[in-house]
Amino acid sequence: MSDNRWSESRRTFLKTAGAASAVGMAGCLGGEAADIELVLNPAEASVDIQTQYRPIIEHIESEVGVTINTTRTASYTETVTALRDGQAEISGVSPGAVPATDESVFDIIGMRIAFGAAQYFSTITTTMDSGVEELSDLAELDNPQINFADPLSVSGTLVPLSGLLDAGLEVGSAPDGDPPDFEPNYSDHETSRVNMVERDEVVAAGQGAFQSASWISQEQFDEMSPEFTEVSAEYPSAGENIGDEHGELRLLAVSDPIPRAPMVSRADWDDSVREEVESTMLNAPEEAFQHEDTSDVGDNEELWFSGIEEAGRSDYAPIQDIIDNLEIEFEDIS
Numbered sequence: 145m146s147d148n149r150w151s152e153s154r155r156t157f158l159k160t161a162g163a164a165s166a167v168g169m170a171g172c173l174g175g176e177a178a179d180i181e182l183v184l185n186p187a188e189a190s191v192d193i194q195t196q197y198r199p200i201i202e203h204i205e206s207e208v209g210v211t212i213n214t215t216r217t218a219s220y221t222e223t224v225t226a227l228r229d230g231q232a233e234i235s236g237v238s239p240g241a242v243p244a245t246d247e248s249v250f251d252i253i254g255m256r257i258a259f260g261a262a263q264y265f266s267t268i269t270t271t272m273d274s275g276v277e278e279l280s281d282l283a284e285l286d287n288p289q290i291n292f293a294d295p296l297s298v299s300g301t302l303v304p305l306s307g308l309l310d311a312g313l314e315v316g317s318a319p320d321g322d323p324p325d326f327e328p329n330y331s332d333h334e335t336s337r338v339n340m341v342e343r344d345e346v347v348a349a350g351q352g353a354f355q356s357a358s359w360i361s362q363e364q365f366d367e368m369s370p371e372f373t374e375v376s377a378e379y380p381s382a383g384e385n386i387g388d389e390h391g392e393l394r395l396l397a398v399s400d401p402i403p404r405a406p407m408v409s410r411a412d413w414d415d416s417v418r419e420e421v422e423s424t425m426l427n428a429p430e431e432a433f434q435h436e437d438t439s440d441v442g443d444n445e446e447l448w449f450s451g452i453e454e455a456g457r458s459d460y461a462p463i464q465d466i467i468d469n470l471e472i473e474f475e476d477i478s
Contacts, residue, residue: 179211180421183232185223185294190334195445200425203432207424210417220296224249227410234413234421239405240298242460243467250408253422255455258354258448261377263401265353265369266299268307269360269393271340274347279311279396282326282348289327291336291349295319298402298463300333304350306469307397315470334444341390348396353378354448356393358385364395372398403459407452425452 182201184193194214201212215232217223224241226232228249236256237245255262270276282288290308293300301319308326309315316323319330329346331339333355340349349356357365357378365372365382373379386392407425409418433447 181232182214183226183235185217208420220294243464253407254452256404256449257451258377259450266303266399267353267356268397270348283312288347289345291329291340293333299352303399306466357382359393360395369398
């Protein structure tokens, strides 16, 4: 990644999240156990993740002859906790979970690929009438409210925080504590955008480009990030939702490319079907990620990735650069 990546001593991130999440998951995963437990945390609150993942789940069940029970978690941290505590066999986690979690917790099956793109992007946006025209303008405001996604989200929180830091704002111990220069609001990618548009006191928002790009014109991306134009799977649909729900968003920053989120297996999962399940996921054809009948599937419930390719922890080294820039330690959720 470039030196201007968004372009106190080390601290511990989410000190109490692990304990709190373990309590939350106890009720979530109760009931009759299935052959394989898959836990997932949606990037957007409105998504029915069981519906979204149904094609690939049905493909695995058909090919391997197993039953997969899908459980929705409330946060990325809960998802990692479920794996760490032996409550799940496979999961889709945030890219940030790779450097944040000890290797004894999970093994990477592969990186999720979106229609040929192995990388995605983070954005910081504002409304056209906010009075903020550049990222550095935020440093001139008195304790502005800024929206983010889940605290462990790479594209919705960690990368935007790193961008704000590079732009001259003090982030303090965020996302584990209160930053001195702004007031953060954490939710999910969709809520981050919608809440910013609806509330005048929220002057900017961080979210993945998969959530923001359709309200940002292609011309804005062309001017700010030729790399986004060339690499991003979201560029072809940039701007297509302008006027739908709300008007165009102003692009304040777009990140360097980020490695896409992995699918993982619990490291100590010892079952004869494990190798076959993982192989089936890696070799699934593109149609295995698509709904055959979309009549009961919402627009945001189409699966956002079209394949899974082999990957390892070294592929997520760019995330470590962001963590180092923010001086975060993840030892308490590892």
